[in-house]
Amino acid sequence: MRIAISGVPATGKTEISKLLSKKLNYRLISINEFAEELDAFTGYDKKMESRILDMAKLKKEIKKLKGNIILEGHTSHLFPVDMIIVLRCNPEILKKRLKKKFSSNLLKIQVNLEAEILGVISSEAVMNSRKVYEIDTTDKSVKESVNVILKILKGEIEEFKVGKIDWLEEFSNWIDTT
Numbered sequence: 001m002r003i004a005i006s007g008v009p010a011t012g013k014t015e016i017s018k019l020l021s022k023k024l025n026y027r028l029i030s031i032n033e034f035a036e037e038l039d040a041f042t043g044y045d046k047k048m049e050s051r052i053l054d055m056a057k058l059k060k061e062i063k064k065l066k067g068n069i070i071l072e073g074h075t076s077h078l079f080p081v082d083m084i085i086v087l088r089c090n091p092e093i094l095k096k097r098l099k100k101k102f103s104s105n106l107l108k109i110q111v112n113l114e115a116e117i118l119g120v121i122s123s124e125a126v127m128n129s130r131k132v133y134e135i136d137t138t139d140k141s142v143k144e145s146v147n148v149i150l151k152i153l154k155g156e157i158e159e160f161k162v163g164k165i166d167w168l169e170e171f172s173n174w175i176d177t178t
Contacts, residue, residue, distance in 0.1 A: 001026075002069045003153075004076035004129075006121050007087030008112045010097035012137045012145060016087065017072035019146045024068065024153075031073030034058065048108050077125040083133070084125040085149055088165045090138040091117055091174060110176055117171045122162050132162040 003026070005017045014030070021028035031053070035041060038061055040054040053075060062071070062079050077084045089097070091113055098109045115121065125132045133152050137145050151157045 001083070002071065002079075002081040003149075004071045004079065004081040004084045004125075005087065006074060006077035006084060006125060007089075007137075008074060008094070008116045008121060010094055010101050010112075011087035011089045011116075012142060013072050013074070013087055015142045016137070016145050016149070017070050019142055020149055021070045023146060023150065024070075026068040026070045027065075028070050028072060029062075029065070031058070031071060031076050031079075034061070048111070049102075049105050050108075074121065077121060077128055077132075079128075081129060083131040083153075084129045085152070086122045086125050086132065086134045086162065087137050087145070088119075088122070088134050088167075089116065089136065091167055091171045093138050114175050117167045117174060119166070119168070122165075126162055133160040134162050134165045135160055136165055 005013050005020070007013050017028055035053050035058060038057060040057040040061070041051045042054045043052045045052055055078065059079055071079055071081060077086065094116055095109065095113055098112055102108045122132065122134055135145055135148055140148070148157070148160060152160055
């Protein structure tokens with residue numbers, strides 16, 4: 001089985017993926033680290049201060065991977081997987097986390113807040129898989145979030161199906177339309 005753990009930066013992907021991979025005994029693949037190993041980049045975005053992934057090269061190499069895998073990263077939902085878990089976070093809390101992570105790049109903070117408010121990753125995930133779930137990590141510990149994922153995998157709960165988390169009405173005034 002291949003599980004993607006996706007979400008905008010600062011939603012808890014890395015820590016949740018680490019614990020989940022230990023509990024399930026799945027191989028953990030960080031998309032960013034995998035891209036580094038493969039030198040799978042097509043350029044550099046100066047404004048966002050990040051390298052641009054070579055998605056075609058990554059898809060080709062990910063298809064070759066065998067066994068049970070957790071793909072972790074904010075683009076992991078774009079790869080061939082059996083299930084996608086999108087981690088979400090209340091924009092007020094997310095803004096604080098993003099400011100800590102990217103303090104010098106206000107554009108990066110704004111773009112990621114807008115993506116969270118609009119549910120961009122969830123929308124993209126639905127186009128890539130039928131099994132998409134969203135977990136609001138705002139008030140959940142890593143352990144609590146992993147326990148929710150384990151219950152989803154066992155088929156014990158369905159309430160985390162995509163589409164239940166909607167920040168748009170509450171935070172639409174945060175979206176920069178200029």
